[in-house]
Amino acid sequence: MAVALIVAAGRGERLGSGRPKALVTLAGRPMLEWSVAALRAVAAIERIIVALPPGELDAAPPEAEAVEGGDVRSQSVREALCASGGGDPVVVHDAARPLAPPELFERALDELLRSGADAAIAAARVSDTIKEAGEDGLTVARTLERRRLWAVQTPQVFRRAALERAFASASDELLATATDDALLIERLGGTVRIVESRPENIKVTTPADLHVAELLLAERVR
Numbered sequence: 167m168a169v170a171l172i173v174a175a176g177r178g179e180r181l182g183s184g185r186p187k188a189l190v191t192l193a194g195r196p197m198l199e200w201s202v203a204a205l206r207a208v209a210a211i212e213r214i215i216v217a218l219p220p221g222e223l224d225a226a227p228p229e230a231e232a233v234e235g236g237d238v239r240s241q242s243v244r245e246a247l248c249a250s251g252g253g254d255p256v257v258v259h260d261a262a263r264p265l266a267p268p269e270l271f272e273r274a275l276d277e278l279l280r281s282g283a284d285a286a287i288a289a290a291r292v293s294d295t296i297k298e299a300g301e302d303g304l305t306v307a308r309t310l311e312r313r314r315l316w317a318v319q320t321p322q323v324f325r326r327a328a329l330e331r332a333f334a335s336a337s338d339e340l341l342a343t344a345t346d347d348a349l350l351i352e353r354l355g356g357t358v359r360i361v362e363s364r365p366e367n368i369k370v371t372t373p374a375d376l377h378v379a380e381l382l383l384a385e386r387v388r
């Protein structure tokens with residue numbers, strides 16, 4: 167059976183609400199609880215582990231088990247993975263993406279098993295044209311081919327053996343800079359499949375994002 171890891175141990179500095187972002191109230195409940203509710207609706211998921219900031223372990227809802235997160239996101243994933251026993255596949259999700267629907271988790275799990283890949287990740291097509299700057303950071307070096315570009319989200323789902331191997335071989339330095347977990351698989355030559363998701367599965371980072379998430383969730387509740 168699958169196990170889900172929700173990382174919720176960030177400080178939410180860019181949101182600036184003075185408390186951990188995952189615990190900020192969003193459309194009537196703590197942000198974290200939207201993800202827990204979505205995961206509870208996925209039949210294949212047996213356990214939910216939440217990585218929380220030190221001193222906030224009581225904030226885990228009763229349906230989830232709490233562990234203390236680390237200094238950086240990847241370390242929080244590693245702590246939750248260690249606490250998760252033997253469940254396979256492993257679903258990793260950011261509490262900062264409260265809009266991910268149950269069907270997205272289901273499609274990611276289906277694709278992982280159908281394809282035989284090491285990982286399957288939610289991602290949205292990009293609507294902007296993306297240019298890459300050169301060494302000075304502000305002179306355009308080239309324009310990327312948009313139809314091949316994807317904005318990566320969570321959930322990201324993994325075969326447990328592949329994810330454990332990837333973490334075992336990653337240095338602390340790599341873990342400090344990795345912005346997603348699939349990267350750790352890619353660098354070992356593993357196969358990562360894309361599962362198309364909607365741009366509405368936003369990551370709440372700034373106060374403007376919180377406002378958008380509030381509107382989208384209020385609409386869904388209604």
Ligand code: CTP
Nearest residue numbers: 173174175176177178179180237238242261262
């Ligand atoms: N996260 C975590 N442990 C950390 C850092 C981040 O579990 N040490 C989690 C966050 O709680 C969030 C997800 O990783 O669900 C994505 O991180 P991000 O959006 O950067 O959230 P924060 O780190 O909380 O925000 P900020 O960077 O603005 O402080």
Ligand code: MG
Nearest residue numbers: 176177178239
């Ligand atoms: Mg952060």
